[in-house]
Amino acid sequence: MRTEAIDPPGITWQRVSPKYVTVRLVQWAIGNLVTVVVLSLPLVLVLLGWWRWPPLWLAITVPAVTLVLAIWRLLLIPRQVRAIGYAERDDDLLIRGGIFFQRTMTVPYGRMQYVDIGVGPVERGLGLCTLKLHTASPGTNATIPGLPAAEGARLREQLAARGEARLAGL
Amino acid sequence: MTSNVPEAGAPTAVPVAPDGEWLRVHPASPFVRGWVALAAIGFFFGRDFFERLLQGRPLFEEDFAGRAPWLVAGGGIVLVVTVLGFILTWYFTKYQVAEGYVRVNSGFLFRQQRQARLDRVQAIDIVQPLLARIFGLAELKFEVADAGESAVKLAYLRMDDARQLRATILARAAGVVPDPSRPQGAAPEAPEYPVLSVPPSRLIGSLLLSEQSFFVVVGGIAAVILSAVTDNRSFFFYLIPAVLGLAASYWGFFNKGYNFTAAISPDGIRLRYGLLDTQAQTLPPGRVQALKVAQSPLWRMFGWYRIQVNVAGYGAVGSNGETASRTTLLPVGKLPDVMSMLALVLPDPGTPEPGRTFAAGLTGLDSDGGFVTTPHRGRFLAPLGWRRNGFATTDTALLIRSGRWWRELVVVPHQRTQSMALHQGPLARRFRVADLVLHTTAGPVSPRLTQAGLDEARGLFDAQSARARLARKRQTSEQWLATVAPAPVAEPAPVIEPVEPASPVVGPAETRPPQEGPQRG
Secondary structure (H helix, E strand, O other): OOOOOOOOOOOOOEEOOOOHHHHHHHHHHHHHHHHHHHHHHHHHHHHOOOOOOOOHHHHHHHHHHHHHHHHHHHHHHHHHHHHOEEEEOOOEEEEEEOOOOEEEEEEEHHHOOEEEEEOOHHHHHHOEEEEEEEOOOOOOOEEEEEEEHHHHHHHHHHHHHHHHHOOOOO | OOOOOOOOOOOOOOOOOOOOOOEEOOOOHHHHHOHHHHHHHHHHHHHHHHHHHHHOOOOOOHHHOOOHHHHHHHHHHHHHHHHHHHHHHHHHOEEEEEOOEEEEEEOOOOOEEEEEEHHHOOEEEEEEOHHHHHOOEEEEEEEOOOOOOOOEEEEEEEHHHHHHHHHHHHHHHOOOOOOOOOOOOOOOOOOOEEEEEOOHHHHHHHHHOOHHHHHHHHHHHHHHHHHHHHOOOOOHHHHHHHHHHHHHHHHHHHHHHOOOEEEEEOOEEEEEEOOOOEEEEEEOOOOEEEEEEEEOHHHHOOOOEEEEEEEOOOOOOOOOHHHHHHOEEEEEEOHHHHHHHHHHHOOOOOOOOHHHHHHHHHHOOOOHHHOEEOOHHHOOOOOOHHHOOEEEEOOOEEEEEEOOOOEEEEEEEHHHOOEEEEEEOHHHHHOOEEEEEEEOOOOOOOOEEEEEEHHHHHHHHHHHHHHHHHHHHHOOOOOOOOOOOOOHHHOOOOOOOOOOOOOOOOOHHHOOOHHHOOOOO
16 A cells, blocks of 8 residues: 655655664564464463363454554564654654554654663664654654664754754743 | 832843852751651650650550650650751752852762753742741752752752742852842842733633543443443442542642742743742743644633743652743633733734734644645545644744544644654655654653644755754854844844734833843853
8 A cells, every 4th residue: 555655845855774673573472473473372271172162263263353453563563663764854754654543743843851761672683773852842752663773873862962052941 | 029110220220249159058958848747756656655644554564664764865866866857958958059050068978069051941939838838938949950859959948048049049050140249238139020820710710621520421331321221339339539539630720720820020921820839940041942832622612721941950740740830831821811821921922923823722723723634635644633633933932732522722832843754654754744743851841743744844854953043153152132133124134023923911122131032151
């Protein structure tokens, strides 16, 4: 399905590292496989004859549906990662993400209170980092995941410098 | 607490006692704050004694006499330790207003030193709980933009001292330079002009017509029908806690909203309210991050509205009712009241016809007042609301209106926009519409423009970034009275006369210092 982007036209988006797919895969595996295994337990117990409830069809349907949803989410991951983008403009940083539920956000440099860089265990192995911007608003959920470490450090310095130059009060 | 004599030229002649003097809070304050502890000790040790006294039994049983001294001694020690703790807490709590900071030192085992920049003040409240009020004491709360606890809490000061301190802090925060020739002169309180008050009858009416009352009536009818059908009356018994809770909730609203008055002074908006516990809030100019005017269907027949605001220091409305009342700019008011409050928050509405624009935002449909609504193709997404969901921009603020039955108008000043996001789900994409979310500080208002046409939303997204950027550049100082520029002419877009939209009230515009307009902080 070709979808019309909601972001303003004429912007060259910087994409995040393709290696970020691996990070998402690990997160996916931890989250979904555990869920599927736990939900499959009743099936095993029913098949072994230890449990009389739930009925067999229910014991099969629940993990099966969860598994299908999980696989669907798995197939979406590469596209979702490709959809993440950011663009440094003169006065603000644009961040976009999502395919079905698209989101484009602008964070003015003058409004940034501080910048976080977080590195998880999987990200460290791949040399990636996650950059998070904070403004005075808790609604600003501006994260750029999957940045190469060098690019993350550069962006942080860049944002800090630009923020200082354009600093505004609340 | 309302003897505010308008003094001539008040805020420009100036503060206070010698700089850097460390002061203590009122010696009685730990007792006023800790009266519960004292009462508990008294109750614990005194109850048995009094019971015996009342029943005419001997005060001590025979076998008890040997232990009595120990008990008395124990009680005495607990009391002494508590009182000593109170005195030490009091002794080690000191505050100071100097060099653009307010500093508070507290604690004797775990020392804490805190300082807050005066020009970062978001609001100053003076709170008087009932007991403190009886003793003529008050608590002063100084809020900076950290939506958690208050930055500085001084409990308790004498009422006059609290007001004096508030005046000093506000004068310093406003950038009024201390006059070296009069170092002893106290900062006079800024003159203030009453704008509106809410009569108790309207407050009671608004409570009776609240959504809560609607559900009470529905629940009552359901209970009666149920009891008639099932012939079982015992469950009324279970309604008693619910009734008590409701009564407490109504009482809370009434106690908080009673005698609500709003006034304007050069230091900002002053709100006062409360029946038993009274509170006086001061919002310096330009501290309102976002504002919401709402009207429920029940209130429509009387034309009542409620105004809530986001202020950076107050934080999100949680479970405690305090924040809820602090973020209410107008508990219930008619259209002229709403317009005058809007005039206070947004002295320069940035449109030639403010009355018409805001009225359209409150009650209008379709494109009247310059609003841009959901395009016709998106009507299935909001069959009732699509003619109202829309936005309008003025030179100074973005207006977002929504709701056909539960009417809402959200106003966000351009220079208060933090960040923005466009959202679009699959269904919205099918109709080529998108939502625009404006991020603002924590509070009851969360501005969201729903289902605007894609092109309009995209245009607004770009235009709004540009407008916010311009507004930020224009905002030069946090100090709203400071003479930053030699003359207001030097400002990029001088807005000297604050214009009042449809102003049936207020006359302070001409009494305010002229340089207030452009650089509100």
